[in-house]
Amino acid sequence: MFLALTEMRRAWGRFVLLAGSVALLVFLILFQQALQDALVTAFIGAVRNQDAPVIVYSVDAQRTLQASQLDRQQIDGIRGVRGVGATARVVQGTSTVRIGNGDLTDAAIIGTDDSSLFVPLELSGGRRPSAHGEAVGSDVDFEVGDRVEVIPAPGGEATSLRVVGVAPEIQLNVTPTLFTDDVTAAAARRAVNPGAPGDLTNALAVQPEKGVEAASLTGRIQDAVPDVEALTREDAATRAPGVDQVQQSFRVIFLLYALVVPLVTGLFFLILTLQKSRSLTLLRAVGARPAVLVRSLLLQVVAVLVIGIAVGLALFLPVSSLRVGSLPLRFDGTVVVVWATALIVLGLLSALVSLRRVLRIDPIEATTGGGGL
Amino acid sequence: MSGTDGKGGEVTSTEPALRMEGVRKTYQVGDEEVVALDHADLTVASDEIVALVGPSGSGKTTLCSIAGALLSPTAGKVVVGGRDITEFSARELTEFRRTSVGFVFQSVNLVPFLTARENLLVVDELGGRKGDAKAARARADQLLEELGLSDRAGNLPGQLSGGQRQRVAIGRALMNDPGLVLFDEPTSALDSHLGEQVVRLIRDEMKRRGTAAIIVTHDQRITGYADRTVEIEDGVVEG
Amino acid sequence: MRLALRELRRRPGRFVAATAILALIAVLLMFLGGLLDGLLDSSTGAYRAQQADVVAYSTSARRSLPRSRIPEDLRALAAKAEGVTAVGGLGTLQVAARPSDEPQTRDLISTVLIGYELAPRGLPSEPPPLGSVIADSSITADGVREGDTLLLGAGRVPVKIVGLVDDTRYAGQASLWGSLETWRTVTQQLRPGQAAPDAVQALVIRADGSPERAASRVEEATDGALEALTLDEAIDAIPGVSQQRSTFNQIIGVTVLVALVVVALFFALVTVERISLYGVLKAVGASSGTLFAGVVVQAVVVTAVAAAIGAGLAALLDVAIPPGSIPFALSASRLVLSAALLLVASVVGCAFSLRRVLRVDPAAAIGA
Numbered sequence: 005m006f007l008a009l010t011e012m013r014r015a016w017g018r019f020v021l022l023a024g025s026v027a028l029l030v031f032l033i034l035f036q037q038a039l040q041d042a043l044v045t046a047f048i049g050a051v052r053n054q055d056a057p058v059i060v061y062s063v064d065a066q067r068t069l070q071a072s073q074l075d076r077q078q079i080d081g082i083r084g085v086r087g088v089g090a091t092a093r094v095v096q097g098t099s100t101v102r103i104g105n106g107d108l109t110d111a112a113i114i115g116t117d118d119s120s121l122f123v124p125l126e127l128s129g130g131r132r133p134s135a136h137g138e139a140v141g142s143d144v145d146f147e148v149g150d151r152v153e154v155i156p157a158p159g160g161e162a163t164s165l166r167v168v169g170v171a172p173e174i175q176l177n178v179t180p181t182l183f184t185d186d187v188t189a190a191a192a193r194r195a196v197n198p199g200a201p202g203d204l205t206n207a208l209a210v211q212p213e214k215g216v217e218a219a220s221l222t223g224r225i226q227d228a229v230p231d232v233e234a235l236t237r238e239d240a241a242t243r244a245p246g247v248d249q250v251q252q253s254f255r256v257i258f259l260l261y262a263l264v265v266p267l268v269t270g271l272f273f274l275i276l277t278l279q280k281s282r283s284l285t286l287l288r289a290v291g292a293r294p295a296v297l298v299r300s301l302l303l304q305v306v307a308v309l310v311i312g313i314a315v316g317l318a319l320f321l322p323v324s325s326l327r328v329g330s331l332p333l334r335f336d337g338t339v340v341v342v343w344a345t346a347l348i349v350l351g352l353l354s355a356l357v358s359l360r361r362v363l364r365i366d367p368i369e370a371t372t373g374g375g376g377l
Numbered sequence: 378m379s380g381t382d383g384k385g386g387e388v389t390s391t392e393p394a395l396r397m398e399g400v401r402k403t404y405q406v407g408d409e410e411v412v413a414l415d416h417a418d419l420t421v422a423s424d425e426i427v428a429l430v431g432p433s434g435s436g437k438t439t440l441c442s443i444a445g446a447l448l449s450p451t452a453g454k455v456v457v458g459g460r461d462i463t464e465f466s467a468r469e470l471t472e473f474r475r476t477s478v479g480f481v482f483q484s485v486n487l488v489p490f491l492t493a494r495e496n497l498l499v500v501d502e503l504g505g506r507k508g509d510a511k512a513a514r515a516r517a518d519q520l521l522e523e524l525g526l527s528d529r530a531g532n533l534p535g536q537l538s539g540g541q542r543q544r545v546a547i548g549r550a551l552m553n554d555p556g557l558v559l560f561d562e563p564t565s566a567l568d569s570h571l572g573e574q575v576v577r578l579i580r581d582e583m584k585r586r587g588t589a590a591i592i593v594t595h596d597q598r599i600t601g602y603a604d605r606t607v608e609i610e611d612g613v614v615e616g
Numbered sequence: 617m618r619l620a621l622r623e624l625r626r627r628p629g630r631f632v633a634a635t636a637i638l639a640l641i642a643v644l645l646m647f648l649g650g651l652l653d654g655l656l657d658s659s660t661g662a663y664r665a666q667q668a669d670v671v672a673y674s675t676s677a678r679r680s681l682p683r684s685r686i687p688e689d690l691r692a693l694a695a696k697a698e699g700v701t702a703v704g705g706l707g708t709l710q711v712a713a714r715p716s717d718e719p720q721t722r723d724l725i726s727t728v729l730i731g732y733e734l735a736p737r738g739l740p741s742e743p744p745p746l747g748s749v750i751a752d753s754s755i756t757a758d759g760v761r762e763g764d765t766l767l768l769g770a771g772r773v774p775v776k777i778v779g780l781v782d783d784t785r786y787a788g789q790a791s792l793w794g795s796l797e798t799w800r801t802v803t804q805q806l807r808p809g810q811a812a813p814d815a816v817q818a819l820v821i822r823a824d825g826s827p828e829r830a831a832s833r834v835e836e837a838t839d840g841a842l843e844a845l846t847l848d849e850a851i852d853a854i855p856g857v858s859q860q861r862s863t864f865n866q867i868i869g870v871t872v873l874v875a876l877v878v879v880a881l882f883f884a885l886v887t888v889e890r891i892s893l894y895g896v897l898k899a900v901g902a903s904s905g906t907l908f909a910g911v912v913v914q915a916v917v918v919t920a921v922a923a924a925i926g927a928g929l930a931a932l933l934d935v936a937i938p939p940g941s942i943p944f945a946l947s948a949s950r951l952v953l954s955a956a957l958l959l960v961a962s963v964v965g966c967a968f969s970l971r972r973v974l975r976v977d978p979a980a981a982i983g984a
Binding site: 017018021022024025028029031032035036039062063064065066071073100108110155157158196197199200201204230231233245246249252253256257260261263264267268271272274275276279328329331 | 633712810863886944
């Protein structure tokens with residue numbers, strides 16, 4: 005303990021540099037993890053955090069709400085499949101809106117004809133809509149009481165919504181999102197696209213009957229009805245276009261960064277150990293047990309990693325509440341703990357090489373000399 | 378040696394290799410003034426070998442450093458080979474060392490990843506190859522032969538014995554044909570037989586070239602090989 | 617300098633580990649850069665291929681191509697703006713496509729049908745006839761070949777691929793380039809509510825003089841009903857582009873900083889080991905400058921080797937990544953940029969050792 009700390013104090017510069025590089029790497033890893041989570045959530049939060057276990061799109065839509073279109077026949081066909089309980093018609097469009105007195109912005113407006121199906125799972129404020137024109141909005145974009153004015157295209161009729169509740173992580177396609185009823189959503193869509201047919205249904209939300217598993221129901225629906233794609237909620241989220249790509253890309257990035265940390269740490273301690281070999285030999289010669297030297301090394305490794313992680317975390321915390329463009333980052337304690345543990349374990353593993361070197365020291369070499377030219 | 382850098386020039390026997398007059402070196406340590414060298418008067422003739430003897434802490438290291446253009450004195454005058462280096466800047470001292478002084482240190486002398494020949498050439502290379510590369514190499518090989526190391530020219534220091542390493546160091550010190558060579562405890566790491574060999578070699582080489590030398594030493598045998606012994610005590614030397 | 621190089625050659629072992637780490641960081645930089653380039657290329661190809669100076673949208677669309685609608689009369693006004701030499705309409709429709717021999721497949725290909733008048737680079741000045749399209753070459757990753765027919769959308773509207781063109785993707789999808797008539801016909805069949813017989817979504821404009829001036833003239837000529845952007849501005853305005861660019865560049869920047877710290881760390885350790893050697897060298901007349909230059913030379917060589925290894929690994933990654941899985945485009949300029957950044961970081965990182973080299977006192981070599 006004394007040995008380890010004294011050395012660190014005397015040669016603090018290099019330990020600071022090492023802890024510094026670990027800190028930067030930890031910051032990068034945490035930041036990118038948060039970025040990935042935020043990206044995925046901002047794309048499909050609305051799908052992942054609504055209450056319908058099964059969603060049916062038209063197959064041409066490639067799992068995008070807005071591109072999906074189900075006709076009467078398909079809807080009836082889905083409703084007729086065994087195991088299908090309650091269903092709700094889902095209507096979605098993207099409009100230009102003004103929130104309160106703010107600037108013009110885009111908003112995705114999602115409507116359902118069953119107020120208990122395809123609605124946000126939980127609210128973070130306010131209440132659920134109880135009348136036409138009321139909506140629940142994504143809590144990073146809206147506040148309870150906001151009046152949202154839909155800006156019509158030429159030939160369209162203006163309409164507006166009132167935000168009565170807000171919910172966390174319900175964005176769709178990185179856009180401010182409102183959940184409302186189908187009539188209101190259709191009106192909003194007509195405002196920006198007056199030529200669109202009035203009773204367009206984008207997707208069907210399905211509640212399986214009691215005792216029926218969502219996963220098996222999706223297969224049955226697809227077999228029974230032509231040109232539809234039925235997905236469980238989780239699949240609809242993770243297999244949405246772009247999400248898979250984002251996750252694959254980040255996987256490679258994390259792998260590379262995660263490798264750099266133990267490599268830098270391991271190299272540092274190996275060089276240190278080699279440079280100290282004469283002092284270490286001396287210590288062994290005057291009676292220090294190998295365990296003492298090993299403990300000293302491990303203590304330093306853990307200390308550097310812990311400090312590096314702490315500093316990296318401290319750098320990340322203020323960033324974690326920012327937005328990257330329109331993406332709100334979020335601080336996830338579990339993620340931090342998992343990464344911190346993984347990096348400490350990797351760092352300790354990397355120190356094994358130095359450990360071996362320390363254990364191989366033969367105290368007799370103190371007397372035989374060697375070195376020095 | 379008046380006005381030249383000592384590169385291959387004839388040594389005129391009149392100008393002393395070293396003249397220190399009233400040299401004093403002090404350091405400021407906090408509020409106190411530490412006296413490393415109190416008062417040094419020392420003259421070394423152009424082909425003289427002087428043994429410098431004194432207990433540790435007597436200032437002999439400081440004296441050698443000043444004589445070897447490693448340090449500037451706080452007071453007094455230092456003239457090496459006819460050139461007054463008292464007021465030289467750090468850069469001028471560096472240049473002077475490279476061209477006019479030779480060193481053989483006590484422990485670390487050689488660059489561990491260079492061969493014996495390359496260690497001799499390192500001075501020339503550090504000077505940016507102002508001279509003729511072929512001439513330098515020829516000179517290195519000649520020195521190695523004189524020192525009995527021709528067959529070891531391509532060996533790394535790790536492959537040489539203690540005595541051989543010392544001889545390479547001597548060769549390196551002589552490469553730039555200095556007027557003055559400083560030896561710091563050249564025999565302390567060697568056994569008596571080897572030590573005597575090395576000292577004899579030093580004397581032969583110095584005398585052959587007519588180069589002056591100051592040898593810092595504890596070793597009584599060395600004083601026998603020197604022309605003169607000078608004692609330094611408590612920072613004071615008269616010689 | 618020679619000294620430094622000789623040490624590298626004679627004792628490569630001590631530099632191997634630093635080289636390995638820097639190579640890893642180099643791969644990281646190149647991968648990140650390639651990812652960014654791939655994303656950007658895949659979003660902006662259709663625009664970068666345009667041989668024009670200005671792109672105009674309807675102002676109410678707020679720079680969103682799918683929302684924009686420009687009727688014939690506005691187009692005529694724009695065409696009359698001073699300096700304008702040519703105006704072409706552009707219309708797009710995002711559709712899922714099926715190969716004609718698998719009309720019932722669930723494996724759809726995401727495409728964007730683009731109707732054009734003024735030809736982008738690589739496309740014929742006369743658009744293909746009704747029902748024919750020229751496809752972006754990336755579509756071959758989905759098994760589609762020239763001469764195949766694709767069935768578009770739920771209505772399975774057939775279009776025949778009569779040619780291929782490179783690097784014209786838009787919004788992450790392979791583009792199908794056809795005449796405006798083809799675009800209108802398909803839109804009418806698939807999305808009747810969106811079709812407009814005389815309108816286009818955007819105008820592609822060629823003009824004399826500076827693009828900025830041309831853009832403002834177009835806006836003036838249409839009394840602000842059109843928003844005109846230079847081609848570069850239009851590319852930046854494509855959704856996601858500027859965000860991706862700034863986010864990735866920030867991450868790349870911090871990674872370069874990591875490289876800097878790693879180099880500083882490594883050379884700090886190595887310099888400490890060499891203190892006595894530096895003392896001797898200074899004593900025999902080496903200046904601090906020479907010794908430090910040696911450190912820099914070693915850093916540069918180590919980094920150059922690491923960058924080369926990194927580039928090799930990045931190229932391997934490029935080959936290993938199946939086309940279409942993640943957007944990845946490794947260009948020579950990206951490799952060179954990453955290597956350059958690494959070299960700069962490396963040289964700056966060395967500076968941390970400068971003080972220690974300066975501080976070595978040659979006098980300490982005596983009596984050591």
